[in-house]
Amino acid sequence: MKLFCFLTLFFTLTLQAQIQINGIVTDSNNKPLPFATITTSENNSTITDIDGKFIFKISTSATSVTVSYIGFKTKTIPLITNKKFYAVTLLQKTDDLKEVVVSNENPALTIIRKAIASKSLNDPQKKLKTFEYKTYNKLIVTANPDSINGRIDSSAAYKDLDKKIIHIDSSDYKFKEIISKQHLFQTEKVSQYQFGNNKLKETILGTKMAGFKQPIYEVIAFNLQSISIYDPKYELLETKYENPIAGNAPSNYAYKLLDTVSIKGRDAYMIYFKPKRKRKASRLEGVLYIDKENFAVAKAVMRIKGVLDISGVHEFEYIPKDKIWFQSNTTFKIVKGKNDDDIKILGGTIQFDGDVEENFEPRKKVASDFTYLISESNSFDVRVNTTEPIKNASLYIEIKDDAAQKPESFWEAYRKENLDEKSQKTYVLLDSISVSNRIEKRLGIGRKILNGFYPIGPVDLDLKKIISYNNYEGFRLGLGGITNERFSKNYRIEGYTAYGTKDGAFKYSLGGGVLLDKHTNTWFNGYYADDVREIASTVFAVDKRVFKIYDPRPINISTFYEYSGWRGNIQTKIIPKTEAVLEVSRNYIEPKFDYLFNLNGRLYSSYIMTTAVLSIVWTPFSDVMQTPTGRNEADKRFPRFTFQYTQSLPNVFANDFTFSKIDFKAEYEKKYLNRQKTSLLLQAGYANGDVPLTHLYNTSPNNLTKETVVQRITFSGRNAFETMYFNEFFSSQYLIFQIKHGFDRIKILKKVRPSLVLVTRMAWGSMENPEQHIGQEYKTLEKGFFESGIELNKIYKGFGLGGFYRYGPNQLKKFEDNIAVKISYVIDLGL
Incomplete structure (x- = not known):
């Protein structure tokens, strides 16, 4: 963002430059001299770049510049009124530099x-x-x-000596006119x-x-x-x-x-540095001025x-008193x-x-x-x-x-x-x-689009709600939004409605919030919703909204449960480097698949859940920015830890079951100077008590139950097990670990530059009281689940391809059943 x-701002706005001199410094063979020192008669200095060129703002009272370079004779050039370009040639010395080391x-x-x-x-x-x-x-x-x-x-076209068309190009003229004034x-x-x-x-x-x-x-x-x-x-x-x-x-x-020079009255070595190996994008080039006495950096050009x-x-x-630059x-x-x-x-x-x-x-x-x-x-x-x-x-x-x-x-x-x-x-x-030109407005619109909204007057239209698809609802067509600052800075109203073409049912949500403290982004919110959700999916209340034009994994999900009821929460960033949500909810739950929950001989086809949830994300190494409108993460750093505790509330609003859940997620990402990146994910959950299958864990499967590899080709998910079939495993406690390592993009053709990513995922889990779950066949993960794969992302226009293989104790008998081929699509904004 x-x-x-x-x-x-950099590329869409137009700016102007100040008056300055520029030029180039070369040797007698016309070869550029990089990082030559240029000093004015008023003792202001600069250096040439790697190509021997310089741009130097000088005072009008300066009368000359002196150009020096190690091994070459120093040359003084008088400044001429209205002359702005100077080509300087230095002659090589006959004597050698006396090394002080x-x-x-x-x-x-x-x-x-x-x-x-x-x-x-x-x-x-x-x-x-x-x-x-x-x-x-x-x-x-x-x-x-x-x-x-x-x-x-201007140019003209003639036919039979008659001028027919005149083309005029005035863009440079207009640009120069603008930057000459402002x-x-x-x-x-x-x-x-x-x-x-x-x-x-x-x-x-x-x-x-x-x-x-x-x-x-x-x-x-x-x-x-x-x-x-x-x-x-x-x-x-x-x-x-x-x-x-x-x-x-x-x-x-x-x-x-390169030279020995004086910096602020102290002698310093002038040292040029560059990468030993060419085409090393992770390394710099420039000059360091090192103090002769204490070997501190007295000036640097990177x-x-x-x-x-x-x-x-x-x-x-x-600073002489503290002996420090x-x-x-x-x-x-x-x-x-x-x-x-x-x-x-x-x-x-x-x-x-x-x-x-x-x-x-x-x-x-x-x-x-x-x-x-x-x-x-x-x-x-x-x-x-x-x-x-x-x-x-x-x-x-x-x-x-x-x-x-x-x-x-x-x-x-x-x-x-x-x-x-x-x-x-x-x-x-x-x-x-x-x-x-509505520049401020257009920039604001762009920022909101990146988060999945489009502002229309006092309302931000939710782009995620317009259309999606899954195997239960079919095409889900909807409309949703949230009020913005034009409506109020202290209050908000949000909601959505959607219709599934396959299940033929309407879904909706309506709610609002009031700002309690703008500096800590503290809001009190209340909602009522009637919608569906994937069974056994883990949702952290504090997770940030992720906007995608498409969300590929839900396309193939067919097992959902309906929930209807209310929830109220307080969300806050009152403790720096944390964000917390405390929520109480009461929902009527009805599984939309063949399932009964057995509790002490009573079979439940639907039930009521009243729960309290505390969700916290902690980012100890991130940089936090406090603005007049609230706290934001100025620099996202790792590791990041997310903790969530859920407790049912017995005898509150007709709650049916007594249980608790603890969920944990740790994320780590390391970027290397060679543009490679390693990502680690550790996630675990533990459910204790009488918990229906709808609210247990499925460890995010993403493979279709089809006969051939080709029939199972679909889009890859985010941190999903690509070779694990939907509804194949369920757990009441689980642990997953994922490691990804991405290499720098490889240029095959001008527009074909794939990014190679190696992926390994593993999971363990178990199910307590399996006799409580009737109607759904599944396996458990006591022996573990393992898969590895290769992704070639962004091969062409964001599209990529990945292949994954399943191995270990839960490997299937047929070789081809352990293979999954997936299509990926990454929107590259060029950032």
């Missing part, structure tokens, strides 16, 4: 090893117990007007960072987003780059890469000593170059990289055109080639070893209620420099453009 909102190995590697060994002494989050500071951040999406050809291109998008933020007890909290004091009355909180929480340069996994645009000063980095990176060219720069100030400024930039494939995100709403047409002729440059994003943060008011306690320390980000309503005097106090005329116009013009 964060990435969706961020990229939507005497070693038989690469001197750069020696320096890096010392920097790695000294990390705990130089990392502020390791060396200092507490600290705090403030930052001012400004983010714009823009383009350099001087890079764009502003002519209006930025396309702009946002500002002032934050206070506090560190203590090994936790870093950001409190957003003020935020301002051009074109939006209320800021988009997902964009605010978007992690452009790692805050700490010492993180073992360095992050750029929410993608993690191996840090060049991580413990194992020397085995994966090559290092080269870059990844591919479809998008992304770079992050960290600058530091040295503390981060002072960061810069993050995205431009289009080298790419010959069109990049389409969200069905083409966001698009980068490829560099080569199918006929291999160079195409004309378009807006996406010139547009870039730049985010700059300046730190100030740094205080170390503070004693003031951190309020709500468990929160990762807290946005103050009045953060979006700060007066202009607030921003003037925190800005490093006043907004120029273009930036001032951006807020005014984008606010009006946002209204006229």
Whole structure:
């Protein structure tokens, strides 16, 4: 969701760039010199990129720039009024660089090893117990007007010397005209960072987003780059890469000593690093400036170059009293990289055109080639070893209620420099453009669609309720929705109705809720429902709604029970990193298949259940964001634990049975730097007392009872046993374990890039009091159930294929009966 909102803003809004000089630095053979140092006469500096190119914002009072590179003669270039491009050629020195490190190995590697060994002494989050500071951040999406050809291109067609058709292309002209006057998008933020007890909290004091009355909180929480340069996994645009000063980095990176320079009055080694092996997407390229005395990072440039060219720069100030380099400024930039494939995100709403047409002729440059994003943060008011306690320390980000309503005097106090005329116009013009083009509304609609809703006035239409299919109801046609903030921010009404074409019955639900506390998302809700549900299915009340255009597994389910009655619950996030639901319900249950429940000689074909349920999900390592509208999970991390306890209430509202159930789920996911991923799932349940089969466990089977493998081909389920037949096993206590390992996508053809996933599942279970269940034949899982398989997902346009094999004690006699072939479909939004 964060990435969706961020990229939507990045690519759908139009921005402007500032005046700057640019150029290229090469040697006498016209080969580019990467990471050459460029310093102005006012002692401001930058470096060239991997291609020897640079873009440098300079003061109007600067008179010259000095270009230096290890092994080459330093050159000073005078700045000429109105000249913006400089091609600089450096001549090689005849004398060699005097190495300050005497070693038989690469001197750069020696320096890096010392920097790695000294990390705990130089990392502020390791060396200092507490600290705090403030930052001012400004983010714009823009383009350099001087890079764009502003002519209006025209062409004419003639027939018999008569002009018939004139084609006019004015897109570049209009684009240049816009970015010469205003930025396309702009946002500002002032934050206070506090560190203590090994936790870093950001409190957003003020935020301002051009074109939006209320800021988009997902964009605010978007992690452009790692805050700490010492993180073992360095992050750029929410993608993690191996840090060049991580413990194992020397085995994966090559290092080269470029120069010795002065940073903030202290001598530093300038070390270039790159992956040892080409085409390693999990590794960075860039330059580290290592302090000669304490081997701390005094400046860093981190870059990844591919479809998008992304770079992050960290600058530091040295604090003599504490003998530590503390981060002072960061810069993050995205431009289009080298790419010959069109990049389409969200069905083409966001698009980068490829560099080569199918006929291999160079195409004309378009807006996406010139547009870039730049985010700059300046730190100030740094205080170390503070004693003031951190309020709500468990929160990762807290946005103050009045953060979006700060007066202009607030921003003037925190800005490093006043907004120029273009930036001032951006807020005014984008606010009006946002209204006229309904940008804020369209973004809100997109966010809701991803969650399965479409807003129509004060009601969000539930897309999941429109149509579905299963073997009992046939086609289930329905209509449902929930009121949104246009109806009320403190109350909601929701409901749905549906009709099954096969069972010929209507189903419905109607309910509502009242907000008790917006900061902790605490709601009191009440519902009445008359509907059907799969027998023996496990439903965690706290599980998040998952929206799919189709839900494949229920298609082949034929055994349901009807439930009708009411339920009331309280849902809350009052404890950070948890979400809880406490619910009481009373339902009339009627199995819609041949089944009787035997309790002390009395046979029940229907019954009443009054129960209380406590459901809690705990995410101890996730980052939580507190916004003026509630708490959200800013960064989903693993492991995640879900616990649920169900207790029947004897003699309450004519309840028929006495029982209790305990359900547990643990999820873990590990993403590797080589784009592989391992997922683990452990789930268990225990039912004690007199529990009908409808409310026991079936361990999620997903195989049809057909003769041949071809007849059994159907869609794969989510965490389902693909070779286990429907209604084959039932349990009153069970345990399942699943492990999946996904590899990076393999490019076979341009549009055929499958993702290989290895899957293994196993389950154990038993049934207490099997004599109570009459009419349904089934087996039990005391000996265990085992299956493994291979999935080739997203082979073409989201479609994939999987094969699974059943083995172990419950293996079937016929070989082909143990095989299941499944079709998968994954909607790829390009995020």
